[in-house]
Amino acid sequence: MVNAAKYREIQSNFVLNVPGENLDDDNLVFLVERIIQSFLSENSFLLSDEETKQGRPKTYQTGELLSFIVWGVLNGINSCRGLENWLKHNDECCNYILNNKKPSKSTIARFYNSNMFLIEELFRYTINLGIKYDLIGFEHVAIDGTILKANASNFRVIKIDELEYLEYLIDELENNNELLFELKKYFLNDVLDENNYNIIKKIKNKLKREALKLLTKILVNKQEKQDVLDFITYLKVNYNGKNTISLTDPESRWMKDKKGNMGLNYNYQVAIDDKYDFIVTQKLVNDPTDHHQFIPMADEVKMNLNRHPTLYTADNAYLTDNALEYCYKNNITAIMPDRTENIKTKHPKSENRYRKHNFQYNWYTDAYICPENQILEYQNNRRINNKPYRVYSTKQCKNCIYSQECYKGIKREIFRTANPLKIKMSENYNSDLGKQTYKKRFHTGETYFAILKKSRKFPGIQRKTTKKAQTELTLQTIAHNIKIIQKHLKPQ
Numbered sequence: 413m414v415n416a417a418k419y420r421e422i423q424s425n426f427v428l429n430v431p432g433e434n435l436d437d438d439n440l441v442f443l444v445e446r447i448i449q450s451f452l453s454e455n456s457f458l459l460s461d462e463e464t465k466q467g468r469p470k471t472y473q474t475g476e477l478l479s480f481i482v483w484g485v486l487n488g489i490n491s492c493r494g495l496e497n498w499l500k501h502n503d504e505c506c507n508y509i510l511n512n513k514k515p516s517k518s519t520i521a522r523f524y525n526s527n528m529f530l531i532e533e534l535f536r537y538t539i540n541l542g543i544k545y546d547l548i549g550f551e552h553v554a555i556d557g558t559i560l561k562a563n564a565s566n567f568r569v570i571k572i573d574e575l576e577y578l579e580y581l582i583d584e585l586e587n588n589n590e591l592l593f594e595l596k597k598y599f600l601n602d603v604l605d606e607n608n609y610n611i612i613k614k615i616k617n618k619l620k621r622e623a624l625k626l627l628t629k630i631l632v633n634k635q636e637k638q639d640v641l642d643f644i645t646y647l648k649v650n651y652n653g654k655n656t657i658s659l660t661d662p663e664s665r666w667m668k669d670k671k672g673n674m675g676l677n678y679n680y681q682v683a684i685d686d687k688y689d690f691i692v693t694q695k696l697v698n699d700p701t702d703h704h705q706f707i708p709m710a711d712e713v714k715m716n717l718n719r720h721p722t723l724y725t726a727d728n729a730y731l732t733d734n735a736l737e738y739c740y741k742n743n744i745t746a747i748m749p750d751r752t753e754n755i756k757t758k759h760p761k762s763e764n765r766y767r768k769h770n771f772q773y774n775w776y777t778d779a780y781i782c783p784e785n786q787i788l789e790y791q792n793n794r795r796i797n798n799k800p801y802r803v804y805s806t807k808q809c810k811n812c813i814y815s816q817e818c819y820k821g822i823k824r825e826i827f828r829t830a831n832p833l834k835i836k837m838s839e840n841y842n843s844d845l846g847k848q849t850y851k852k853r854f855h856t857g858e859t860y861f862a863i864l865k866k867s868r869k870f871p872g873i874q875r876k877t878t879k880k881a882q883t884e885l886t887l888q889t890i891a892h893n894i895k896i897i898q899k900h901l902k903p904q
């Protein structure tokens with residue numbers, strides 16, 4: 413007789429002889445498997461030697477593990493532990509992908525860490541499929557960024573002064589055996605006496621808890637000391653010149669997220685083709701602002717698509733003199749609002765009606781109209797911070813009853829850039845095509861981040877260091893592109 417517990421155990425271990433037999437033909441898992449198999453057969457040179465060499469076959473094939481990881485992301489399971497636990501549910505799709513195998517969490521993690529390049533290439537392969545099946549329009553690509561929480565504790569941080577003091581102490585300890593003895597006495601044996609009291613007090617004034625932990629390690633043995641020295645070098649490379657450095661993920665940086673909260677984060681950049689929201693480029697950077705991201709993103713878009721799209725859109729944060737020059741030199745049409753236009757879009761009903769963005773610029777007359785319907789005509793050019801501006805004003809201000817609210821000083825003046833590239837950009841933005849295309853951007857860029865954060869339950873970056881975190885996000889974009897392929901590709 414079989415008891416109930418034993419019976420359940422028998423049930424949970426039951427697997428179908430032919431995995432996938434009971435799945436519908438249009439199940440996404442088949443598309444995932446087909447894409448990855450064709451990717452691997454076309455890129456067999458990317459596989460490790462072990463995969464291709466003769467002899468005893470590997471337990472897990474690259475195609476099985478890669479498909480399983482992508483399938484996990486498509487089902488909202490991102491961590492290696494989560495994937496391992498998922499296998500306990502005897503899911504038929506997983507059995508199909510893995511040919512009834514059950515890799516452990518460490519097998520999945522090992523595969524993940526040694527195949528980051530392969531995952532990057534798989535992302536490019538999905539783009540090639542997008543081009544091949546006409547899912548990428550090449551008309552309009554929107555570049556946008558969002559701040560994502562790094563897997564780093566805001567409290568496990570160290571100051572550059574502490575690192576420098578640690579280096580100084582290491583040097584001192586080389587030649588001062590007495591100091592070494594006294595420090596070991598306290599940090600390794602917990603003895604505080606009249607001989608080491610003052611030294612310890614001084615050190616504790618200079619170093620906080622995390623730095624003291626590093627100091628304790630230095631005292632253990634030569635190997636530990638070398639490890640700490642290497643770690644200090646790594647931390648110093650990641651010092652941004654002003655903030656503390658994270659000890660959990662030194663490559664993350666202090667930056668404000670969209671809610672205005674300061675934390676250790678990464679800046680995630682994507683470029684999306686607006687035909688079907690296909691992601692054509694993505695990048696994780698630790699620069700807190702988007703100022704320097706337009707050029708690398710456009711370069712990468714060109715590399716992935718073999719050409720630039722007809723139009724790029726990006727918000728005001730990307731609009732820099734360098735970006736304008738790059739667009740001009742590469743014959744790129746980009747639509748980016750300037751600061752005033754950006755405020756108008758984001759805060760259409762500003763409370764102070766006399767702020768610059770409430771003054772309407774008229775392209776035909778090259779003049780501004782103020783909120784009290786007075787015309788501010790072009791007067792002259794002026795340089796501010798070494799940049800040329802066109803200056804507009806009116807003589808009516810002195811008779812205006814709102815003058816006190818409108819300006820401080822002699823008269824109200826409006827400054828408009830005199831940089832011809834900026835003027836051209838503003839012209840593009842204010843054209844009918846420019847306005848229509850820029851409106852679409854709110855759908856294109858924002859939707860992906862919404863899908864990522866809400867529908868796909870992306871909990872924030874789980875892996876440490878830029879490269880691993882980047883791979884995690886690459887998997888999300890692969891999943892996103894595969895969904896688009898499934899949605900729009902005709903059955904044949």
Ligand code: SF4
Nearest residue numbers: 782809812815818824
């Ligand atoms: S002070 Fe001059 S610019 Fe300002 S609202 Fe009055 S007329 Fe217009």
